[in-house]
Amino acid sequence: MPSVRSIEDYFGQIESLLYRQDWTNGEKISKFVSTYDEHAQExxxxxxxxxxxxxxxxxxxxEVFDEIVCLHLHVLYNIHVAQDLITAQSTQIQIIQLFNKEILQKRKDENWFLPIFYRLCTDLRWLSKGAEACVSGDDEGDSNANSFFESAAKAITECYRTCVSDVHAEEGTTKKVAMLNMTNQLFQIYFQINKLNLLKPLIRAIDNCGSLYHDFLMSDKVAYNYFLGRKAMFDADLNLAEKSLLYAFRNCPADSMSNKRKILIYLIPVKMFLGHMPTSQLLHEYRLDEFQDVVAGVKDGNLAQLDGALAANEAFFIKCGIFLMLEKLRMITFRTLFKKVSQIVGTAQIPLDAFQTALRFVGVTDVDMDELECIIANLIASKKIKGYLSHQHQKLVISKMNAFPTLSGVSSN
Structure with missing residues (x-):
């Protein structure tokens, strides 16, 4: 796209693109209303x-695009001159509302302008985040911050309702193809304000959209499965999390290393809970060496190594929102260690003292007999070990058949 040399040139380029109203020109025009395009810095x-x-x-x-463009200039003024991101955010909402009222609702037999709408929504999210940062130091910072995201979500949701109610079924004209992109926008907002429960009807709509799913952009499908996988992970639905995150990873372009890395940050813990450990080569390739000692500790049943790795990389794991989940890998690590003990003992009746000895060997000295029994009882209850505890004889009696079932087979329990 040619650079913008003046305000006259800016308007002229937009007008020339509007003469041919198709998806390609819609994508080109979207750059002219982006707060991150080169023209926005002039x-x-x-x-x-x-x-x-x-x-x-x-x-x-x-005339509608004329008004949108003028409002866009006002947004840029508030970002770069007035440095008032709160007004910039509210002006961006005006643009979204205008777009909904005059374009999405009134232009019935076309959808070429959806790339422009997608860009406007994305910028609204970023401006909401910027406005949040402006008030984060106030006494009422948290509630004010949420109000920016909530107002953004409200504006996008109104557009969502317009698009899903479109009666046109043809791919070339239906606005329903915007469903997935808007769902992704709302996913990101609700992650920010911790209101994932509001996503349920949106997810249900995607599940029931039928053949329309094939018309969605692959980039939107990848993003949706990434967000859906993250939500499923936090909901402890490991099978859905694995399925969704794997789809996102496999369909993410090979040259999008940063995006594939983001997906792996959540896919790796899910896979570990299902008993599949990533290779050291994979972790190194995607610059995720923070997981190296975590994986080694879980694989070896070494609690001290796992705890040390979590402590050393705590800031990174907390920033990614996976620290608490990784802490739960301690139970998998206990299981690995206990499986090794059972193989050494070689009988179905294993003295609890043998487990304590093994724990001390790997540097865990603060687990007494009561806590040990509790750990084993939890592993049995979650079906990660088949057997029962004999408190009277201080022994774990394990099944003679598949006493330590595959983790993927018990993940839903």
Whole structure:
């Protein structure tokens, strides 16, 4: 796309693109209303209330887009000159509302403009995050921050309702193809404000969209499965989490290393809970060496190594939102160690003293007999060990058949 040399050139390029209203030009126009495009950095684009000027450039081809462009200039002014992200965010909401009322609702037989809408929604999310940062130091910072995301979610949800109610079924004209992109936008907002329960009807709508799913952009499918997998992970639905995150990873472009890395941050813990450990080569390739000692500790049944790895990389794991989940790998690590003990003892009746000796050997000295019995009882209850505890004889009696079933087979229990 040619660079923008002046405000006149900016309006002229948009007007020329509007002469041919198709998806390709919609994608090109989307860059002209992005707060992150090169034109947004130009000082001549930072104009306050440009739409109220009597002498100004116009998008004469389309009055609605003329108003949208003028509001966009006002957003840029508030970002770069006034440095008022709160006003910038509220102005961006005005743009979304205008787009919904005058374009999504009134232009019945076309959808070429959806790439523009997607860009506007993405920028609204980023502006909401910026506005949140502006008030984070206030006494009422948290509630104010949430209000920015909630107002953004409200504006996008209104557009969502417009699009899903579109009666046109043809791929070339239906606005229903925007469902998945908007669901992804709302996923990201609700993750921010911890209101994932509001996603249930949106997920149900995608599950029931039938053949329309094939018309969604692959990039949106990858993003959706990434977010769905993260939600499933936090809901302890490991099978859905694995399925969704694997889809996202396999369909993410090979050259998108940073995105594939983001997916792996959540896929790796899920896989570990299902008994599949990542290779050292994979972790190194995607710059995820923080997991190296975590994986080694779980594989070897070495609690001290696992605890040390979690402590050393705590900040990284907390930032990713997986620290508490990784802590739960201690139970898998106990299981690995106890399986090794059972193989050494070689009988179905294993003295609890043998487990304590093994724990001391790997540097765990603070687990007394009562806690040990509790750990084993939890492993039995979750079906990770087949057997029973004999408190009277201080022994674990394990099944002679498959006493330590595969973790993937018990993941749903």
């Amino acid at each position: 000082p001549f684009m930072h104009i306050e209330a440009y739409g109220s000027r009597s002498k100004r450039c116009r998008v004469s081809e389309d």
